[in-house]
Amino acid sequence: xxxxAAALLLLIAGLALIGWLAGRARSNLLxxxxxxKLHSRPQYHGWYVALWLFAPAALFLAVWSxxxxxLITNQVLATEAxxxxxxxGFERGAILSDARAVAQGKQADVRLPAAAPLVKxxxxxxxxxxxxxxxxxxxxxxxxxxxxxxxxKPDFRAxxxxxxxxxxxxxxxxxxxxxxxxxxxxxxxxxxxxFFRLVSPAELLFGTEWAPTSGAPQPDTFGGIPLFWxxxxxxxxxxxxxxxxxxxxxxxxLTQYAAPTVRKWVxxxxxxxxGVPTVVYGYFAALTVAPALREFAVMLxxxxxxxxxxxxxxxxMGVMIIPFVSSMADDSINAVPQAMRDGSLxxxxxxxxxxxxxxxxxxxxxxxxxxLLAVSRAIGETMIxxxxxxxxxxxxxxxxxxxxxxTAQIVKLLTGDQEFDSxxxxxxxxxxxxxxxxxxxxxIVALRIVKRYREAYE
Amino acid sequence: xxxxxxxxxDPKMKAHGVNVFYGEKQAINDVSIDVGTDLVTAFIGPSGxxxxxxxxxxxxxxxxxxxxxxxxxxxxxxxxxYAPSMDVVQLRARVGMVFQKPNPFPKSIxxxxxxxxxxxxxxxxxxxxxxxxxxxxxxxxxxxxxxxxLAESGTALSGGQQQRLCIARAIAVDPxxxxxxxxxxxxxxxxxxxxxxxxxxxxxxxxxxIVTHNMQQAARVSQRTAFFHLGTLVEYGKTTDIxxxxxxxxxxxxxxxxxx
Ligand SMILES: Nc1ncnc2c1ncn2[C@@H]1O[C@H](COP(=O)(O)OP(=O)(O)O)[C@@H](O)[C@H]1O
Ligand SMILES: [Mg+2]
Numbered sequence: 001x002x003x004x005a006a007a008l009l010l011l012i013a014g015l016a017l018i019g020w021l022a023g024r025a026r027s028n029l030l031x032x033x034x035x036x037k038l039h040s041r042p043q044y045h046g047w048y049v050a051l052w053l054f055a056p057a058a059l060f061l062a063v064w065s066x067x068x069x070x071l072i073t074n075q076v077l078a079t080e081a082x083x084x085x086x087x088x089g090f091e092r093g094a095i096l097s098d099a100r101a102v103a104q105g106k107q108a109d110v111r112l113p114a115a116a117p118l119v120k121x122x123x124x125x126x127x128x129x130x131x132x133x134x135x136x137x138x139x140x141x142x143x144x145x146x147x148x149x150x151x152x153k154p155d156f157r158a159x160x161x162x163x164x165x166x167x168x169x170x171x172x173x174x175x176x177x178x179x180x181x182x183x184x185x186x187x188x189x190x191x192x193x194x195f196f197r198l199v200s201p202a203e204l205l206f207g208t209e210w211a212p213t214s215g216a217p218q219p220d221t222f223g224g225i226p227l228f229w230x231x232x233x234x235x236x237x238x239x240x241x242x243x244x245x246x247x248x249x250x251x252x253x254l255t256q257y258a259a260p261t262v263r264k265w266v267x268x269x270x271x272x273x274x275g276v277p278t279v280v281y282g283y284f285a286a287l288t289v290a291p292a293l294r295e296f297a298v299m300l301x302x303x304x305x306x307x308x309x310x311x312x313x314x315x316x317m318g319v320m321i322i323p324f325v326s327s328m329a330d331d332s333i334n335a336v337p338q339a340m341r342d343g344s345l346x347x348x349x350x351x352x353x354x355x356x357x358x359x360x361x362x363x364x365x366x367x368x369x370x371x372l373l374a375v376s377r378a379i380g381e382t383m384i385x386x387x388x389x390x391x392x393x394x395x396x397x398x399x400x401x402x403x404x405x406x407t408a409q410i411v412k413l414l415t416g417d418q419e420f421d422s423x424x425x426x427x428x429x430x431x432x433x434x435x436x437x438x439x440x441x442x443x444i445v446a447l448r449i450v451k452r453y454r455e456a457y458e
Numbered sequence: 459x460x461x462x463x464x465x466x467x468d469p470k471m472k473a474h475g476v477n478v479f480y481g482e483k484q485a486i487n488d489v490s491i492d493v494g495t496d497l498v499t500a501f502i503g504p505s506g507x508x509x510x511x512x513x514x515x516x517x518x519x520x521x522x523x524x525x526x527x528x529x530x531x532x533x534x535x536x537x538x539x540y541a542p543s544m545d546v547v548q549l550r551a552r553v554g555m556v557f558q559k560p561n562p563f564p565k566s567i568x569x570x571x572x573x574x575x576x577x578x579x580x581x582x583x584x585x586x587x588x589x590x591x592x593x594x595x596x597x598x599x600x601x602x603x604x605x606x607x608l609a610e611s612g613t614a615l616s617g618g619q620q621q622r623l624c625i626a627r628a629i630a631v632d633p634x635x636x637x638x639x640x641x642x643x644x645x646x647x648x649x650x651x652x653x654x655x656x657x658x659x660x661x662x663x664x665x666x667x668i669v670t671h672n673m674q675q676a677a678r679v680s681q682r683t684a685f686f687h688l689g690t691l692v693e694y695g696k697t698t699d700i701x702x703x704x705x706x707x708x709x710x711x712x713x714x715x716x717x718x
Contacts, residue, residue, distance in 0.1 A: 337561070339557055339559055339561035340561055340563060340564075341522075342519065342522065342557065342561070343557065343561040343562075343563065343624070343627075344563070344573070345519065345522055345550070346517065346519055346550055346554065346555035346557075346628075347550065347551070347554070347573060347574040347577070347627065347628070347631060348546075348547045348548065348550035348551035348574065348577065348578060348631065349547075349574075349577050350577075353577050357573070357577070358563050361563075361564065361565065362563065362564045456564075456613075
């Protein structure tokens, strides 16, 4: 007997159906007998019973499925047979999971001889906790169902109750995303704290040398400045030099000049561009743009020209961001009231003067917000820089040289054979935390600007 | 011939047989009217009858509406404003416009007023522009209220001040005609009284055409009144005649509040 959550869920769903029928029947019966008018229609009484029957039991089921494996393992470890287990992490885990697989019938026989004596304790413990779980769940379901069932009276406000419960369920659903984000941040924070026990935050934030792989003779150095510089050079400087003018011009054309049919085609096309997977842009940057730029640089005699260059990654990232900037600018320009445009035209300004001197200045706060959001996207972008910008931590303003970014280094630190608690691996989390904080701040500022801008024009 | 004679000897603008269409729909039907140089002309009529549409054809603002088409003849000082040789930029500098809702640019008060003179190159240097801006604000009756805060945003002013700023903005390019489309409909009574007073002061300096749905206002500020109904010009005459002795039944119904 093992604990099969899916089957049990079906079981309580079935019970809930019975509860629904019973609740409905009882409310009908009571109404008929007392001759009173029901406050809520019979279905609602049915739903009320069903929800009380289902929800607590399902919640328990969810909790129990996540804690019972630990309980089982604890019991197994307490047995005599477990005393001979090796204390070292990996082997111990392998033996335990081998025994568990056999005990649960997923595997015919043990692969590791040491696991054999543990099979029986495992089976016993699983059995025991499965029964405890099922009994508790059924008890909860019945208790909930009975409680609800006894409350049914003709004047019981079942509809109001059901609606309240439904609202609660919806609230819980919306909390899932928020809580998940919160959990991610917490784990990031914990790993970062472990890192900062080994390396001081000041070194990460202000150190100018990044060499986590220097090995034994030299100690590792985790100075983040070269990475931050690379990130800014690519995401906030080169990409924006490409994306801002082109995105703005696109928006001006689409909002002011384009015929409705042109607009109808170009806007969706731009949106498709925004949906291209970033790895495709990465290919384009690495295989097409970067070599071409290198040849160009060599032709000009620029030193340190590399096939992996900040410029290649930045330009392609800028192209990737164009639809984003243009759609934000498009929205901002459209939000400028028509009256503003008319006011300028009525003074004898040409459409061009009107755009340059009235519409764009009026739309600027909204556009600025959009640009900040674009920057925050660009500095978090990973694929393009991993493929095209390179991994060497150079502090250079030469855009033809190879630089590296925070995201590229995170990927590098986490791939390959690493112990999970070395400073090198933990550094990835600390970098992630820095990136998270910066993008969060950028987003907050940007959204505020955009919001205030929207309010300015109602 | 006194100024209040019905015939206008030397009209500033002359419209003859004007039709305006939005796509298939005709919004103005065969309207002919003369606008006097030293007069305030009021357009009245129930909403949707085409007052704004006709007003906007006088400075070709209808050009900005893709579906709009104007036929017939409209002249400014005897010159056809829809002729190919007419430069619409020049036309709008000569025929200014004030809108229903105050629409100052989100720029400083100074730059709002200076905008027109700058784009038309009327002020070769800063000192000249200062003079133009001050004169326009004085004429619009706003100078005393804003002279110490010219650098503040025009949008920070009150509604009535914003509307006077928009009038100053129009005056600054030294137009010959000022078109006003319900300039007081978004304002409170005190601000409205100020604008009406201003219109009195501007009369004679500019030919003024004002659209209003408020008949008392038309009676107070204008010397000529045109009553529009369903896209046609029903009656046009001296304001006193229109309000005391209308010739058309429909005019009478409207000014006695039967509809509209
Ligand atoms: N941009 C436009 N496109 C299509 N129809 C319009 C447009 N502007 C006004 N109209 C129509 O033309 C008619 C006259 O409108 P308008 O001149 O605004 O009237 P008024 O100013 O007298 O209230 C109305 O029926 C209106 O619906
Ligand atoms: Mg109107």
